[in-house]
Amino acid sequence: MHIAYITSVYARASDTFIRNEVLALRQRGHTVDTFSIRRAEAEQEVDQEVSQEQASTDYILRQPPLTLLTAALRETLRSPGRMLATARLAWRTRALGVRGTLLQLAYLVEAAYLAGRLRARGVQVLHNHVAENSANVAMLASCLSGVPFSMTVHGPGIFYDPRKWALAEKIHQSAFTVCITHFCKSQCMVFVPPADIAKLHVVRCSVGAPFRAVEPLPIPAAPQLVCIGRLCPEKGMLVLIEAVARYVAGGGRCLLNIVGDGPSRQLMEQMIARHGLQDSVKLLGWQGSTVVRQQIEQSRALILPSFAEGLPIVVMEALALGRPVISSRVNGIPELVVSGRNGWLTTPSAVDELVAVLAQVCSASPEELQQMGRHGVDDVRRLHHLDTEIDKLEALLASAAR
Numbered sequence: 001m002h003i004a005y006i007t008s009v010y011a012r013a014s015d016t017f018i019r020n021e022v023l024a025l026r027q028r029g030h031t032v033d034t035f036s037i038r039r040a041e042a043e044q045e046v047d048q049e050v051s052q053e054q055a056s057t058d059y060i061l062r063q064p065p066l067t068l069l070t071a072a073l074r075e076t077l078r079s080p081g082r083m084l085a086t087a088r089l090a091w092r093t094r095a096l097g098v099r100g101t102l103l104q105l106a107y108l109v110e111a112a113y114l115a116g117r118l119r120a121r122g123v124q125v126l127h128n129h130v131a132e133n134s135a136n137v138a139m140l141a142s143c144l145s146g147v148p149f150s151m152t153v154h155g156p157g158i159f160y161d162p163r164k165w166a167l168a169e170k171i172h173q174s175a176f177t178v179c180i181t182h183f184c185k186s187q188c189m190v191f192v193p194p195a196d197i198a199k200l201h202v203v204r205c206s207v208g209a210p211f212r213a214v215e216p217l218p219i220p221a222a223p224q225l226v227c228i229g230r231l232c233p234e235k236g237m238l239v240l241i242e243a244v245a246r247y248v249a250g251g252g253r254c255l256l257n258i259v260g261d262g263p264s265r266q267l268m269e270q271m272i273a274r275h276g277l278q279d280s281v282k283l284l285g286w287q288g289s290t291v292v293r294q295q296i297e298q299s300r301a302l303i304l305p306s307f308a309e310g311l312p313i314v315v316m317e318a319l320a321l322g323r324p325v326i327s328s329r330v331n332g333i334p335e336l337v338v339s340g341r342n343g344w345l346t347t348p349s350a351v352d353e354l355v356a357v358l359a360q361v362c363s364a365s366p367e368e369l370q371q372m373g374r375h376g377v378d379d380v381r382r383l384h385h386l387d388t389e390i391d392k393l394e395a396l397l398a399s400a401a402r
Contacts, residue, residue, distance in 0.1 A: 001030045001031070001124050001125065001397060001398060001401050002030070002031045002033075002121065002122050002123050002124050003025060003030055003031065003032045003033070003123065003124065003125055003126075003127060003397060003401075004032070004033045004034070004035060004118055004121070004123040004125075004126045004127070004147075005018065005021075005022055005032060005033070005034050005035065005126075005127050005128075005129065006034075006035040006036065006037075006114065006126065006127075006128050006129075006134055006137065006138050007036060007037075007128065007129040007130055007134050008036065008037045008038065008130060008132070008133055008134040009036060009037070009038050009039070009040050010034055010035075010036040010040070010053065010054075010057055011034075011036075011040065011044075011049075011050045011053035011054050011057065012040035012041075012044035012050065013044050013050065013286045013287070013288070014044075014229075014230065014260075014286075015129075016208055016289065016313050017129075017205040017206075017313045018129050019049065019050075019053060019208070020205070020206055020207070020208045020313075020386060021390065021393065022034060022053070023208075024386055024387075024390045025390065025393075025394065025397075028390070028394065030394075033058070033121055033123065034053060034056060034057040034058070035057065035058045035059075035060065035114060035117070036057050036058070036059050036060070036134075037059075037060050037061055037110065037133065037134050037137065038059065038060075038061050039054065039057075039059045039062060040054070043261065043285070043286055044286060047288030047289055047290065049289070050288070058117060060110050060113055060114060060137075061110070063113060067113070068109050068110065068112070068113050069109065071109070071112045071113040071115075071116050072108070072109045072112040072113075074112070074116065075112040075115055075116065075144055079144075082143070082144055082146075083144065085143060086108065086111070086140050086143040086144050087108065089139070089140065089143055089169075089173075090104050090105070090107065090108045090136075090140055091104070092166075092169065093136065093139070093166035093169050093170075095164045095165075096164075100164075103133070104136065107133065107136045107137050107140060108140055110137045111136075111137045111138075111139075111140035111141040111143075111144060112141075112144060114126075114137060114138075114141040114145075115141045115144035115145035115147075116145075118141060118145045118147045119145050119147070123147055124147065124148075124401035125147065125148050125149070125150065125175070125397050125400045125401045126138055126141065126142055126147050126148070126149040126150070127149070127150050127151065127152070127397065128149060128150070128151040128152070129151070129152045129154075130152070130153075130154055130158075131151045131152070131153045131154075131158055131165065131167065131170055131177075132157065132158055132165050135151050135165075135170050136165075136166075136170075138151065139169075139170055139173050139174075142173070143173070148175040148400045148401070149173070149174060149175065150174050150175045150176045150177065150178070150396065150397070150400055151170060151174055151177055151178070152177075152178040152179075152180065152203070153167075153177060153178065153179050153180070153184055153188060154180050154184065154310035155180075155183075155184050155187060155308075155310045155331060155332075156234075156308040156309065156310060156330075156331055157308075159187045162190075162191050163191075167188065167191050167192075168191045168192050168193075168196075171188060171191075171192050171196050171199055171200070172192070172196050172199075174199060175199075175396075175399070175400035176199050176200075176201055176396045176399070176400060177199050177200050177201070178201055178202075178203045178393065178396070179200055179201065179202050179203075180202075180203070180204060180205050180310055180311055180332065181202065181204070181310065181311050181331070181332025181335050182202055182332070182335060183331050183332040183335065184202075184310060184331075184332055185200050185202055188200050201392065201396060203389050203392045203393050203396070204311075204383060204384050204389050205311065205313055205316070205384065205389070206316070206384045206385065206386035206389050206390075207313065207316045207317050207320045207380065207384065207386070208289065208317075208386075210289060210290075210293060211293070211316075211317045211320040211321060212320065212381075212386065213381075214320070214321065216297075216321055216322025216323075216370075216373055216374075216377060217297045217321075217322070218366065218370070219300055219322075219323075219366040219369040219370050219373065220298060220299070220300060220366070221366060222255070222300075223253055223254040223255065223300065223361075223362035224254070224255045224256075224257070224298060224299045224300060225254060225255070225256045225257070225299050225300060225301055225302075225303050225326075225358075225361065225362075226256070226257045226258075226259065226295045226296055226298075226299040226301075226302055226303070227240060227256060227257070227258045227259070227260075227302070227303050227304060227305075228258075228259040228260060228292060228295070228296075228302065228304075228314045229259075229260045229304060229306070229312065229314065230260050230261070230262040231258070231260050231261055231262035231263065231264040231265045231268060231283075232262045232263055232264050233263075233264060233307075234306060234307050234308045234309075235262075235264070235304075235305070235306050235307075236305035236306050236307050236328065236348065236349065237258070237264050237268055237305070238264065238267060238268065238271060239305050239349055239351055239354065240256070240303065240305045240354065241268060241271045241272060241275070241277065241281060242271070242351050243305070243351050243354035243355045243358060244256055244277060244280055244281055244358065245271075245275035245277060246351065246355045247355050247358045247359065247362075248275075248277065248280050249275075250355075252358065252359060252362060253362070254280060254358060254362050255279075255280060255281075255282070256280060256281045256282070256303070257282050257284055257295055257299070258281065258282065258283050258284060259284045259285070259286070259287050259291070259292060259295055260284075260285070260286060261285050261286050265283065268283065269283065292314070292317070293317070293321065296317060296318050296321050296323055297321055297323075299323060300323070300324075300361055300362070300364075300369055301318075301323055301324045301325065301326055301343070301361050301369070302314065302315065302318035302323055302324075302325045302326070303325075303326040303327075303358075304325065304326070304327045304328070305326075305327070305328055305346070305348070305354060306327070306328050306330060306348070307328065307330065307348045307349065308330060308331065309327075309328075309330055309331050309332070309333055310331065310332060311331070311332040311333060311335065311336060312333075315327065315333065315336060315337065316336070316380050316384050318376070319336070319337075319342055319343075319373075319376030319377065319379060319380040320376075320377060320380045320381070321373075321377075322370070322373030322374065322376060322377050323369075323373055323376065324342055324343040324344070324361070324369055324372040324373055324376060325337050325342065325343035325344075325376070326343055326344045326346065326354075326357050326358075326361065327343065327344075327345060327346070328345070328346055328347070328348040329345040329346065329347060329348065330348055333345070335383075336379060336380070336383060336384070338375075338379075341372065341375045341379075342372050342373075342375040342376035342379055343372065343376065344357045344360070344361075
């Protein structure tokens with residue numbers, strides 16, 4: 001098949017779940033072109049794989065405005081009827097207000113450029129990841145070009161305002177819609193009519209090659225933990241630092257390395273200084289996959305105190321490397337992390353629970369954690385095996401392409 005992938009920002013440190021699919025489909029002999037609305041910030045270019053994907057990606061907003069406007073005019077002249085139908089779809093699915101209307105007009109122009117590229121390259125099916133603004137562009141480009149489109153819904157953001165993002169209409173227009181967990185599927189089912197439920201399919205994200213079929217290293221004796229993710233309010237980072245502060249103030253000892261960056265960084269730095277945690281909490285910024293793996297292997301557990309999530313790939317990576325996971329009991333995470341088996345689930349924002357779990361993890365014997373790690377390896381290989389999930393996705397794409 002000749003497939004195109006599009007998302008808002010590609011490639012970057014945090015989108016291994018997309019790159020895993022793209023690379024796996026290419027390894028199966030399919031041609032996969034990648035498109036992105038914008039290019040990631042320079043600090044996201046953390047390793048060779050990300051750099052290679054960026055070099056081959058077509059960035060729509062890097063095109064001169066005249067190129068984009070010319071593409072819109074070309075599509076209008078080529079098929080006025082299609083352009084009219086697409087404009088009506090754009091109007092019907094816009095967010096309310098002047099800003100929503102102007103953004104949808106911009107998406108329509110971007111879609112015209114994308115439609116021309118899809119047609120020129122002979123693309124058979126267009127797949128979108130993260131069903132928000134880039135899915136608007138994908139849906140409109142599909143309407144203009146006649147190339148079927150599909151999408152993967154992750155959540156949780158789109159479930160905060162599904163009507164603004166026209167989730168039901170996107171699912172209706174799609175050839176199929178992938179949901180990364182059963183929880184995600186259930187949320188989509190809330191908004192679609194019964195006739196469209198058959199379009200919803202659970203295809204789980206999977207870990208990349210460096211994390212598959214590896215022999216886990218021994219659990220370290222040192223009380224070192226790692227947190228990996230974007231530094232933003234929904235990740236619960238301030239709650240995590242508060243929990244570490246209480247644990248250390250009570251006589252506990254640990255080192256927490258936090259990999260990632262984002263808008264909460266300054267607040268986190270201030271909080272670390274206020275509690276005197278410079279020796280207990282380190283902010284490492286974005287790192288490549290090699291460093292991420294090293295940080296996981298050097299730690300007793302991964303900790304992710306999020307308030308809202310889909311199902312983070314880093315949870316799968318930690319379990320694949322034989323490390324238990326401490327996480328909030330939110331969204332799709334309990335479908336993989338099971339308290340007492342391969343990690344601990346805590347109530348979101350409950351600092352006292354997090355302090356208690358920190359004490360358990362830091363005081364547990366390496367043998368106890370090793371046993372939990374073995375369960376984690378078994379679970380992630382069973383539920384998130386790349387070949388199994390790509391089999392599902394490949395079959396859906398082939399059906400759409402036909």
